[in-house]
Amino acid sequence: MELLANLGDGFAVALTLQNLGLALLGCFLGTIMGALPGLGPSNGVAILIPLAFTMGLGPTPSLILLTSVYYGAMYGGRISSILLGIPGDEPAMMTVLDGHPMAKKGMAGEALSLSGIASFVGAFFATWGLILLAPQLVKIALLFGPAEYFALFALAFATLGGVSSTNQAKSAFAAMLGLGLATIGVDTQTGVPRFTFGEVHLYDGLDFLVAIVGLFALSEVFIFLEHRHGDADADSKKLTVGRLTPPMSMIKACTPTMLRTSVLGFIAGVLPGAGASLGSFISYSMEKKLVDKKGTFGTGDPRGVAAPEAGNNAAAGGALVPMLALGVPGSGTTAVLLAVLLSLNITPGPLLFTQNPDVVWGLIAALFIANIMLLLLNIPMVGLFTRVLMVPPRILMPIVAMVSFVGIYGISGSTFDLLVMIGFGVMGWVLRKLDVPLVPIILGTLLGNTMENNLRRAITIDNGDWFTLVDSPLSITLWAIAIIGFIMPLIVGRALRSRMHRKGEDEGSISD
């Protein structure tokens, strides 16, 4: 009951005209930022920090504005994933797999509104999870030592075969390429630079935002340039938006998926360092293993859209748990939010809930409000978003190129990153020609460092004893799931995959 009273106080804080206005502003700006390729939630929040400060907002209103941007960006990321096949931010990467094929089948409107609903469900449950479990969930994070983290990442990669439906060998190659790219930069466990060739820009490793924009957006432009005289314009005419709301049957079919992935995504978000990308990734591959009996995932299955969207929005809520309760950010964006809290003289950590209840509960109430606002904003705006599809590629592609360059330069202010991005663009173009899926590359680059570091930490702590990796019940469980997840599809999935193959062939390389 105390909980409800606290929540009531929170709503009293959040439901002022100013705070509602800020939430609306934040949701709107966040959605736009999320939708622009390259600009993700962390940049979105970072860009708006000066706005919060110059408006002279107090701690609670600032947080309401910025977390609305955060949630908004998580919603927005799916828009360009579905419409253009270019993920708006890292967590929206998995949405490309089924969202874009759906759009190509003329179901863009349904994909957008369904993913809006999935985002809502994910975020809604995660906010409840945050309320009910924040103090307890911190203990889950404490169960994860380096060895368990390594097992978790291994699990993620072992189930990768399920993500890429065309050719397991190619997707393994892509993952290895990504893991290899992740080794560039200064090795934190020894302080030695690797593959940097004395170039100071490479010391921090490759920025995966640059990699994403290069691989997805620029390679798309290159493909367009290549086909310029051919069917590019004709191609766009084939795209129809379809109905704007999903039929009830579709929602019903996706409900179990949404509920399962909300829980999974939330847990992934709670683990420090794992974050929303892992949330949507694991959600998608688990759902594929679980319900994809007919091999329709990757060809525009609505459940393949609902799973990562519910998963990544739940992870966004989950990532707030360690940030508020431990002062340890669960993702890049929460790291930025943490910095904002600190500069507002609020120290997140175990005592935040007792020392600043108004901030915590006001924030939680604001999350509920932002979530409902986003759902209301997103459903009617589907029509607006889908207009983007009507823009012919000869106009759209220059815009994509421009946004890519401006976006990346705006983030890093470095021409070196632009060159890296072009490099990735060319690589993406070549790999698409070879039918190599691009998503595992990004996942490898994104998760490779953390995975490697946790392995090395675990080994260092146990003086070089490799058996430390299977030393706890939790890690043994994770390994078991990983092994089953890897072997099962090889045995049972053979027949399914060949059927999938036939379906996948006419989808073009982006749908891998």
Added chain:
Amino acid sequence: MIITATRGLVAAAVLGVSAIAAQAQDFTPENPECIAPANPGGGWDFTCRQVGKSMQDQGLIEKTMQVVNLAGGGGGVAFAEVVNKRADSNDLIVAASSATATRLAQGAYPGNTTDQVRWLASIGADYGVIAVSADSEIETLPQLLDMMKEDPRSVSIAGGSAVGGWDHLKVLIAADAYGIEDVRTVKYVAFDGGGEAVTQLLAGSVQAFTGDASEAKGFVDSGDIKVIAVLSPERLSGDFADFPTAQEQGIDAIGANWRGFYAPGGMSDEAYDAWVSKIADLYASDEWKSIMEANGLAPLDLAGAEFETFVTDSVSEIQDISREIGIIK
């Protein structure tokens, strides 16, 4: 909030008038700019934004300080940019900290050295702490170091910086001072930031934590961890007053993660002096004192030539340790 805002305004008005009067004939930056050599959210970003905001609040600068995030190479990208392209700028300052000095000392900024820029002033320091979890049997720093002396493999120490980084070096300074001969045997495990390292301490994966006082503050307040030594010359104020320094325990080890600024090497003397005095004015203000307190920064007041010497000395000290542990040759 309203109270602080009003107080801020009054302070700004009072200080603003005096500051303008004092510096009427001095150099004033036209477009003040601060480079934070990291992404938004880190310590350097905080340094730029907080100092920029406070300076404007107090009327030390007329225009808003523009904060540019130039991440990469652990500050190396920004350093190279300042040395190569912005060497003559009079409006530019760059956030720096012990990490900058550490990397310069270890040659991690290829081709760049300490004397290529002008060191302005420090704005505070975050002293190092060594902590164990609250239910640990270890009570004092000598106890921990004895364990390490007997069997270095029995103790893993977690920190938020990479191997060879400042969190690592602090432990080595203490181990060195205690007479551990081969400091390379000290088992240090690098995590992504102090928060993650403390979490692993609580999870029981490691036995001790090395970090900055500000990182440990929340966990000290909640009673999760026990600070066994503060690496400061005197006891810290506030929450940390109860914790003994390393020196009290007979170990002559001091580790301050200072925060401050450098300016381009070609900055005119006039502009350099003006920036030094502006930062000094800011440092002396009450507003800055409360910001320091809120963020766990301890006093460290060095400006101008004094600060240059301090940085040069600490760079050569770090070089010695790094050579000992084999990070540089």
